Amino acid sequence: MSVEITRETIDRYNRPGPRYTSYPTVPHWSNSFTADDYLAALADIAVTHDSLSVYVHLPFCAERCAYCGCNATSTRRPDVVDHYLDRIERELSMVIAALGSNRRVVQLHWGGGTPNFLNEAQSRRLMGMLRTAFTLDPAAEVALEVDPRIGSREQIFLFRELGFNRISFGVQDxxxxxxxxxxxxxxxxxxxxxxxxxxxxxxxSINIDLVYGLPYQTPTSFAATLQAMIDLRPDRIACFSYAHLPQARPNQKRVDARQLPTGYEKFQLFRQAIDTLTTVGYEWIGMDHFALASDELAVAARERRLQRNFMGYTVLPAPHQIGFGMSAIGDLAGRYVQNDAGLGRYQRAIDEGQLPIIRGMRLSDDDLMRRQAIMHLMCNLEVPFDLALPPYGDRLGDVLAPEIERIAAYAADDLVAIEPHRLRVTERGRFFIRNLAMELDRYLQQATERPVFSSTV
Ligand code: SF4
Structure with missing residues (x-):
């Protein structure tokens, strides 16, 4: 990549912002959204034949890593997992009672935590429960996250036997x-x-997760990490920015903040990942993903049909996503919904026969429109003006004209280009895509105080 980004440009645009896995973002959801609201959403999709995407959160890890930003909990006891799976089973039956059985699932994802913390019997049990509750499409994307430190060759073959066809390994550095x-x-x-x-x-498809901006990372050490991953030749590499937020994630207090590369130095690490990976056959996808040109993610990005949800970038979006387990998020029938992120509270709610909803939101037409615009920006690097918006069929370019005008001002720094039918993000603009998306975020524009988000780089 040939564009030059100066230290001054990074300093000017490096400010806290959301990653936009949802819009509106979680801090703007309402705590008064209840289990009854969730049941109403499930009833709305019960009368459709829409396919589903299903996420199961498996929060257990052998130890808590210092940098971790996930909803995870450490344990050494397998019976804790058994009791958790009991609750997942009950949550499944409550949801299926409202939704109807045998719904077609085109995307299934086990995330964590560490899904491969489950032993063989637990893994078989969970997949059995899901296959009883849903009809897994033969072409479904069935994915899980795996911690290589506790994985084995036998376990990987077990997951394949259970029907998983995509796998993601955490490496970081x-x-x-x-x-x-x-x-x-x-x-x-x-x-x-x-x-x-x-x-x-x-x-x-095999993915490897890396993280840049970690303590003691240098261009030399990161070059070795990148080369080692290139040697393994995964289909995809995700290169996430480390977000140091010890107030929100107390485990990160163990990270020595004085050793973190920040600002331009941190940006240079990301730049290094782009320059290195794109010279050996990977394409830069969306914000922080890389895929071999033959991978379906790269194909979808070239064809401008990439989508993004809580599980990351995807080519097989279902109209509704349903989440199970503590902290799991659903996105269905125009609502967002989240389960309680406390293990004890999640389990108690289930034991009392309640769906463990902690927050959620019903999206307005304005929210849905802006979500679409942000999705296009983050995935396909454009905002198409001619997109017709339900329910009235207005053009996106007309309804968001003031916001598009604001974003157009970034053309002065060559971050965007205005074309007859779209606003296009330039190569330089890709580095600041969250800044551009923030201009479309009505909640941020109205806020007097910003929730805690990570910085742009
Ligand atoms: S293994 Fe993953 S989820 Fe678990 S503590 Fe470490 S980073 Fe967090």
Missing amino acids: IAPAVQVAIGRIQPLHQTETVVKAARDAGFC
Whole structure:
């Protein structure tokens, strides 16, 4: 990539903002959204034949990593998982009672935490419960996240046997100093073993997660991490920005903030990932993903049909997403909904026969329109003016004219270009796509105080 980004440009645009896995973002959802509201949403889709995307949150990890930003909890006891699966089973039956059985699922995702913390019997049990509750489409995207430190070749083959066809491995960084600083020791051979197993088992897409902006990361150490991943040749590499938010995530207090690369130095690490990966056959997708040109994600990005949901970028969006387990998020029938993120509270609610809803939101027509515009921006690097908006069929370009005018001002810094039928994000603008999306966010524009978000780079 040839564009030059100066330190001054980074300093000017580097400000806190959401990642927009949802719009409106979670801090704007309402705590007065209840289980009854969720049941009403489920009843709305019960009368349709829409396909579903299903997410199951498995929060358990052997140890809590210092940098972790996930809803996770550490335990060594397998019976804790058994009791949790009991609650998932009950939650499934409550949802199916409202939704109807045998709904077609085109996307199934186990996230965490560490889904492969489940032992063989637990993994079989959970997949059995899901297959009883839903009809998994033969072409469904069935994915899970795996921690290589506790994975084995046998376990990877088990997941393939259970029907998983996409797998994602957490790596973050291979440098010993970085691994010590983030509380996650992961010798490279552990990653090599599971990636090779996934390839031998016939997974159709293998992803590796990296993180930039970690303590003690340097251009030299990060070059070694990138090269090691290139040698493994996964189909996809996600390169996430480390968000240091110890007020919101107390485990991050163990990270020495003085050793974090910030601002321009942090940006240079991301830039290094782009320059390195795109010269060896990966295409830069959306904000922070890379995929081999042959991967379905890269194909979808080229054809401008990439989508984004809570599970990340996807090519198989279902109209509704339903989440199970603590902290799981649903996106259905024009509502967002989230389960309680406390393990004890989640389990108690289920034991009392309640759906464990903690917050949610019914989206207005304005929310739905802006969500579409932000989705196009984040996935396809454009805002198409001619997009017809339900329910009245207005043009996106007309309804969002003031916001588009504001974004057009970024053309002065060559971040966007205004074309007859769309606003296009330039190569330079891709680095600041969250800044552009924030201009479309009515809640941020109106807010007097911003919730805690991570910085742009
Ligand atoms: S980073 Fe992954 S393995 Fe580490 S605590 Fe968080 S969820 Fe668990």
